[in-house]
Structures are given as structure tokens and as C-alpha cells.
């Protein structure tokens with residue numbers, strides 16, 4: 001039976017996933033490895049590709065005991081660490097890259113990642129935290145966030161875990177269009193941006209498989225946010241362009257292997273859901289900015305549900321990405337008030 005929802009087909013069903021740390025073969029030599037996450041989103045999907053006597057790992061899991069133990073279980077069943085010949089990391093987020101240095105040491109092999117993702121990872125782990133706190137405090141004051149909430153956020157997001165920082169010498173940097181031969185088949189890197197600086201997905205036309213990372217999730221939308229480190233960036237523009245690129249480049253009958261939730265067929269449809277969803281949010285924002293608003297006020301209008309402080313600030317980063325998008329189109333102007341808050345308003349002609 002083929003499960004279908006909102007135009008996407010789920011060949012393995014919507015309810016089923018393999019038990020944690022028990023690899024499940026989804027296609028010839030391609031295994032689905034589910035690992036636990038201690039968040040509301042409670043799992044991540046990693047992918048293991050058989051390459052003759054060797055193995056290629058795609059993404060690594062979150063730093064900490066739970067994912068390390070899961071890996072130990074894999075290394076005592078399907079493969080041994082010395083058989084791992086490459087580690088591919090889609091992007092720098094901690095659930096994807098958290099165990100990269102641990103695995104790299106254990107397997108003694110290179111990590112393949114794009115240079116911008118590595119640079120951002122390195123920046124986050126080595127930046128001057130005092131300077132970051134000043135920058136973050138200033139931008140949150142402008143956005144209308146009170147001092148106490150802002151300090152809590154800076155504490156939560158400035159923290160760096162105890163994992164060893166991966167060195168550039170242990171990496172091989174790849175970009176869009178890079179090809180790897182794995183298990184006698186060609187896998188091609190397809191880049192995307194907006195959720196992170198230069199995310200690499202992996203596409204095998206022959207097997208009709210697409211390892212989508214966080215660029216192609218079936219039911220949740222990836223976070224597309226403006227962060228303190230790059231307040232004037234326009235990630236939503238990059239994100240929408242990436243969605244259109246995947247619609248053009250990935251064949252419609254491809255099985256998408258996402259980093260969260262279940263494998264699905266229907267990438268073009270899914271990308272259209274996302275494009276339409278953002279268009280709707282932009283329309284809502286245009287209406288709300290007919291009156292001047294801070295980023296926080298615009299956020300509370302955009303996300304009507306009550307969020308805790310950290311989620312509210314993440315939502316504010318997402319709202320800011322929509323504001324920056326409209327600003328780049330010349331539709332919104334901002335002014336910095338005497339109270340130190342920046343307010344945005346729709347340009348009326």
C-alpha cells in the first residue's frame with residue numbers, strides 16, 4: 001500500500017521508521033539510520049552508503065552520549081569504523097555535524113563538506129563571545145526584545161559544547177556539482193542555501209535517490225532565519241531560489257531521503273508547498289506592516305501561537321528574513337527611533 005498525503009507518496013508509510021541505531025536498507029546498498037535527538041523534533045535520519053568493502057556516512061548526529069552509543073551499536077553490527085572511507089556532512093547544524101570530529105578520529109577519514117559551511121561552523125566555535133554578546137544585545141534591543149530575554153538568548157546561543165573542533169586539514173571541501181563514485185554509482189552534490197550558508201544534498205540519478213538533508217523535508221518547514229552574525233542577509237531569497245532549483249534539477253520520481261521524518265516521492269510538489277507558504281507569510285507581513293512595527297511585534301503577528309522565549313526569538317529570526325526580503329525589493333523601509341528600536345513600515349506609493 002502506498003501512503004499519500006498532500007500530493008506526496010511515502011513508500012515506507014507515514015508511521016513507520018526503523019528503530020534507533022538499527023540501519024534499514026532502503027535501496028541497493030543505501031541504509032536509513034535513525035538517531036535520537038533530545039528536542040521536540042526527536043530524531044534525525046542519517047544515511048549509510050555501501051562502497052564495496054567500505055562505507056560512506058552522510059551526516060553524523062548530535063554531540064553527546066546518545067548518538068555516540070547509537071554509533072557504537074552500528075559499529076558492532078553493520079560495519080567497523082576502519083571501513084568508513086568518507087564522512088559527508090550536509091551542513092553545519094549541530095544535529096548534522098555535532099559528531100563529525102568524534103567520527104573523524106574514530107574512522108580516520110576525511111570529512112567532506114562545503115567550505116562556507118565549515119567556515120561558519122568554525123566561526124561559531126571560535127568567535128569572541130564578549131563581542132558576540134555586544135552585537136546580539138544591540139540587535140535585540142533594536143528588535144524590541146527586553147534585556148532579560150535577550151541575555152537568556154545570548155547565553156543559550158553563545159554556548160559551545162565540549163566536542164573537539166574539527167580542523168580544516170581533516171576536511172575535503174566540495175561544491176555544487178562535485179561527483180563521487182560510491183558503490184559503482186555516481187552521486188552528485190546539489191547545493192542549496194537559506195537554511196544554512198551552502199548546504200550540500202547528494203543525488204544519485206541511477207538509483208533515483210536524493211539525500212535532501214534539511215533542504216527537502218516532507219512536512220515541517222526548515223528554519224530560514226536572519227542571525228545576529230549577518231543582520232543584513234537575505235536568506236529567504238536564497239531559500240526560494242534553492243526550492244526552484246530542486247524543482248528543476250531533481251527528477252519527479254526520485255525518492256527523497258530527508259534528514260527528518262520519512263522518505264517521500266514528490267519533490268516538486270513539496271518545494272511548491274514551501275514556496276506558496278512563504279508567499280502567504282509575505283502577504284501577511286505586508287498587511288501587518290501597514291502600521292510601523294518592530295521585528296518582535298511583526299513576529300507576534302506572524303506567529304499567532306504563544307511561544308516560549310527561545311522559540312519566540314527563533315521565530316523572530318524567521319520574521320526578519322521575510323522583512324529583509326521585502327526590504328530588498330524596496331517594499332519596506334525602516335527607521336531607528338529615539339527609543340533605540342527599529343521599526344519597519346510598508347512603503348506606500
Ligand SMILES: [Zn+2]
Pocket residue numbers: 091093195196214
Ligand atoms: Zn539544519
